[in-house]
Amino acid sequence: MNQLQLASLSGLPADHSASQQASPTQVFGAVGRHRLTVALITLGISLPAGFAIKQMKPYYTASSVLMVGTRQTPFRDLQATTSGADVDTVAINTQVGILRSTSIATAVASQLHLVDDPEFRDALTHVPLKARIMNTVFTIIGQPPPPAKPMTPAQRLQATAMMLANKVTVLNDGRSYIITITAKTADPISSARIANAYADVYFDFRRQMKVAATWRANALLDEQIVPLRERLRKAEQAVEAFREHNGLISARMEQQPGPGGGGADMSTVADQQLMHMNQELTVAQGILEEKRSRYMEVREAARNGTLGNLPEVVAAPLIQQLQTQHAQLSSHVATLSQSYLDGNPELKAAQAGEAQVQRQIGMATARIADSIAKDVSAAEARVAALSRAVDALQRQVTSENQANVGLRQLESEANAARVVYQDYLGRFAQTSTQAQLQEPEADLISRAETPLGFAGPPRLQYMAITFLFSLMLGTGAALVIDRIRNGIRSTSQLDSVPGLFTLGLVPALSGGLARHYRSGGASSAYVETIEAIRSILCFGHSRFRAKVVLVTSASPGEGKTTFAVSLAANTGRDLQRALVIDCDTRNPSALAVVGRSDRPGDNTLPLNPASGGLTRDVLPGVDILTLRPRNERNCAMVSPLELSRILAQFSPHYDMIILDTPPVLAFPDAAVLAQQTDGVVMVVKWGLTAPSALAEGMRILHAYDARVLGGVLTQVPSRGLEGSERRQLGIYSQYGLLTS
Known part of the structure; x- marks a missing residue:
C-alpha cells in the first residue's frame, strides 16, 4: 500500500500524500525505458569530472587545539567545584568569531610574512578569469589591454589575509570549551606554522585586550576619586557645622554591628538626662504612693483610736520603753488599790505617774503620725520637682529631635559618600595591582605538528559523489522524459x-x-x-x-x-x-x-x-x-x-x-x-x-x-x-x- 492509500485510510487529504511520493516501480520502470539516456548523461558528466578530480593538487592540514574560558574555581565553592559547569555557548561563539576575524588573519599574515610565501605570492600574481577574458577581447579587437594597477603593500597584506582566512577553519563542537584551529595549505610545514601562529596571536590579542581594559578602568577610577574625596569632606564638614549650630552635644554608645546593620548609636546629653530623670520620677512616684497609702492608714487609726496598734508605733523604741513603764505602774497601782483607800497619797502618786506615762505615750504616738504626714508632703514635693525637670528636658529633647532630622540626613549623605569613596579606592588599588597580571583565560592544549602525509583531496569520494550526481541527473532526465508522455498508464x-x-x-x-x-x-x-x-x-x-x-x-x-x-x-x-x-x-x-x-x-x-x-x-x-x-x-x-x-x-x-x-x-x-x-x-x-x-x-x-x-x-x-x-x-x- 503506497503513501496515498495510507493517507486516504487515515483520513488525511490524499492530494498532499500524492504530491510528495512517487512509486519506486514507476521510477525503475522509467529508468529502464530510458536507460540509454541515463547511461549517456552519467558518462558525459562523470568522465570529465573524474579527469578534473584526478588533476587536483594535494593539500596538508595541521591543527592546534585551545581551551577557552578557563577559570580557577575557589575551593570554598564546593558546589561549583563538584558540579559540572554549563557550556556558555555565546561566550564560546564569541571567541570563535574573534579567531575568524580579519584582524587575527592580518596579524598572522604579517607575523609569518605570508606575502612572500610562494603559495600566496602565486595567488596574488594570478590573473583572474574575468581579466583574462577582457585581455582576450582587447587582443581580438586589436587594442592593447589596460595595464594592471599594482597593489600597495597594505593591499597585498589585506589580500593575503583574506586568502589565509579561507585556508583556516575554526571549529567548536558546541558541547565543550575546546576550539580547534585547522590550517590547510599545499605545504605541510606552512600548515603547522599557520595553525600555531593563530593560537599565539589569539593569546596575545586576548592578553592585550584585558590589559587595555584594566588600564582604562584604572584611569576612569583615578578621575573619579578626587571629586569623591572632596564630596566626602564637604559632607562631614556639613554634619559638624549643623551639630555645633544646634547645640547637639552627642554621647556615643558603641554597638556591635549585627546582621541587620548596626554601628554607633548617637544620643545627646539631654536624651540621657531625660532618661535618668524619668527613672527617678518613676521611683519617686512609687514612694509617694506608698507614703500616701500609709498616711491613710494612720488617719483611719486616729479616727478609730487605734494609733497604738500601728506598726510604726509598736516598733518605736521610745513607745516600747514607755509601754513597759506604763505596765509596771499599772501593776503597782493595782497592788496599792488592794491595800489602801483611794485617798492614800502613795496610791495617788502611783496613779499620777501612770497617767503621766500614758500622756507621754500619746504624745510620742502623735509625733510618729505627724512624721508620716511630713514624709508624704516631702514625697509630693520631690515628685513635683522631678515632673517640672522632666517637662523641661522633654521640651529640650523635642527641640533637639527636630534638629536631629536634618542631622541624620546630613550624616546619611556623608556615609553614602564615604562608602562610594572607599569602594572606588578599593577598586583603584585592585586594578593597579592586576594590570600587570592579566592572563588570556585560555590554554593551549596541543600545538600543531607537521603532518606526515597529505590530507586530501579525497579523490575516490569525489568521484563517487560525481558518479552518483550524474546518475541522479540521468535518472531525473529519464523521469522528466517519461512524465512528458500523455495518458495515465499505471x-x-x-x-x-x-x-x-x-x-x-x-x-x-x-x-x-x-x-x-x-x-x-x-x-x-x-x-x-x-x-x-x-x-x-x-x-x-x-x-x-x-x-x-x-x-x-x-x-x-x-x-x-x-x-x-x-x-x-x-x-x-x-x-x-x-x-x-x-x-x-x-x-x-x-x-x-x-x-x-x-x-x-x-x-x-x-x-x-x-x-x-x-x-x-x-x-x-x-x-x-x-x-x-x-x-x-x-x-x-x-x-x-x-x-x-x-x-x-x-x-x-x-x-x-x-x-x-x-x-x-x-x-x-x-x-x-x-x-x-x-x-x-x-x-x-x-x-x-x-x-x-x-x-x-x-x-x-x-x-x-x-x-x-x-x-x-x-x-x-x-x-x-x-x-x-x-x-x-x-x-x-x-x-x-x-x-x-
Whole structure:
C-alpha cells in the first residue's frame, strides 16, 4: 500500500500524500525505458569530472587545539567545584568569531610574512578569469589591454589575509570549551606554522585586550576619586557645622554591628538626662504612693483610736520603753488599790505617774503620725520637682529631635559618600595591582605538528559523489522524459492525482458483457477485477463502503457505462439485486451496453411518470432504470430532488444502486448528483486520460464537496504493461483466467 492509500485510510487529504511520493516501480520502470539516456548523461558528466578530480593538487592540514574560558574555581565553592559547569555557548561563539576575524588573519599574515610565501605570492600574481577574458577581447579587437594597477603593500597584506582566512577553519563542537584551529595549505610545514601562529596571536590579542581594559578602568577610577574625596569632606564638614549650630552635644554608645546593620548609636546629653530623670520620677512616684497609702492608714487609726496598734508605733523604741513603764505602774497601782483607800497619797502618786506615762505615750504616738504626714508632703514635693525637670528636658529633647532630622540626613549623605569613596579606592588599588597580571583565560592544549602525509583531496569520494550526481541527473532526465508522455498508464500515476485512490484496474473487455455474465459463463480476469473493486465497496474500509455509487469519468469514451453495468452484474453473480440508473439524459446508453433496446420496460413499481422506464433482468440480478428516453434530445439534468425520491423508492429493493452520469468535465450532473449518493468512482481509460484532465475533474468534484471513493483504470491492455500491473494481470493467467 503506497503513501496515498495510507493517507486516504487515515483520513488525511490524499492530494498532499500524492504530491510528495512517487512509486519506486514507476521510477525503475522509467529508468529502464530510458536507460540509454541515463547511461549517456552519467558518462558525459562523470568522465570529465573524474579527469578534473584526478588533476587536483594535494593539500596538508595541521591543527592546534585551545581551551577557552578557563577559570580557577575557589575551593570554598564546593558546589561549583563538584558540579559540572554549563557550556556558555555565546561566550564560546564569541571567541570563535574573534579567531575568524580579519584582524587575527592580518596579524598572522604579517607575523609569518605570508606575502612572500610562494603559495600566496602565486595567488596574488594570478590573473583572474574575468581579466583574462577582457585581455582576450582587447587582443581580438586589436587594442592593447589596460595595464594592471599594482597593489600597495597594505593591499597585498589585506589580500593575503583574506586568502589565509579561507585556508583556516575554526571549529567548536558546541558541547565543550575546546576550539580547534585547522590550517590547510599545499605545504605541510606552512600548515603547522599557520595553525600555531593563530593560537599565539589569539593569546596575545586576548592578553592585550584585558590589559587595555584594566588600564582604562584604572584611569576612569583615578578621575573619579578626587571629586569623591572632596564630596566626602564637604559632607562631614556639613554634619559638624549643623551639630555645633544646634547645640547637639552627642554621647556615643558603641554597638556591635549585627546582621541587620548596626554601628554607633548617637544620643545627646539631654536624651540621657531625660532618661535618668524619668527613672527617678518613676521611683519617686512609687514612694509617694506608698507614703500616701500609709498616711491613710494612720488617719483611719486616729479616727478609730487605734494609733497604738500601728506598726510604726509598736516598733518605736521610745513607745516600747514607755509601754513597759506604763505596765509596771499599772501593776503597782493595782497592788496599792488592794491595800489602801483611794485617798492614800502613795496610791495617788502611783496613779499620777501612770497617767503621766500614758500622756507621754500619746504624745510620742502623735509625733510618729505627724512624721508620716511630713514624709508624704516631702514625697509630693520631690515628685513635683522631678515632673517640672522632666517637662523641661522633654521640651529640650523635642527641640533637639527636630534638629536631629536634618542631622541624620546630613550624616546619611556623608556615609553614602564615604562608602562610594572607599569602594572606588578599593577598586583603584585592585586594578593597579592586576594590570600587570592579566592572563588570556585560555590554554593551549596541543600545538600543531607537521603532518606526515597529505590530507586530501579525497579523490575516490569525489568521484563517487560525481558518479552518483550524474546518475541522479540521468535518472531525473529519464523521469522528466517519461512524465512528458500523455495518458495515465499505471496505478501509481493514478494515485499521484490529488484526492484520488486507486480502487483497481480492469483489463480490456472482449466479447461483450453477456459472454461473461450470462448463466454458465466462465469466469475471466475482467470479472475477477470487477469483483475485487466491488469487494472494496462492500466490505472494505468504512472510507470506501457504499451502497449507492455514482460512476463518472473526466472525458467521454472512457468506459464508465460499461464499468457501471459490470459492477452491477458482479452484484448479480453474488445472488443479490443491483440497479443501474442511467442519469445521462443527453445520451442514455446503459441498455445499449448489454445489447438491449432502449424502450421502457416493466414499470410495476410506483414510478415518477417523468422518470422513464425500468428494464428488468438485463443481466442476472441487474435492472436498468432509464430516466429519459433515447429519442428525447437536449434533456435537462436530473434534479437532485427527483433523484432523491427515486433512490428512496428503489433503495429498499436493491443491494446496490449504480448511477451512470455524464463526464464531469462536460456537464455538472455528476458533481451535483453526488450529494445524493454514498460516493463517486472515477473511471480512467488506460493511455488516454491525461493527468491534468483527471485533476481538473477531481477539482470540480471537490468544489461540490463530492465524496470520491476512488478511481478505476479501465481498458488496460494485456501487453505493454510494466511493474505491478504486469504482475497483477499475470497472476490471473496462472489461474487459467482469460485476460482479454
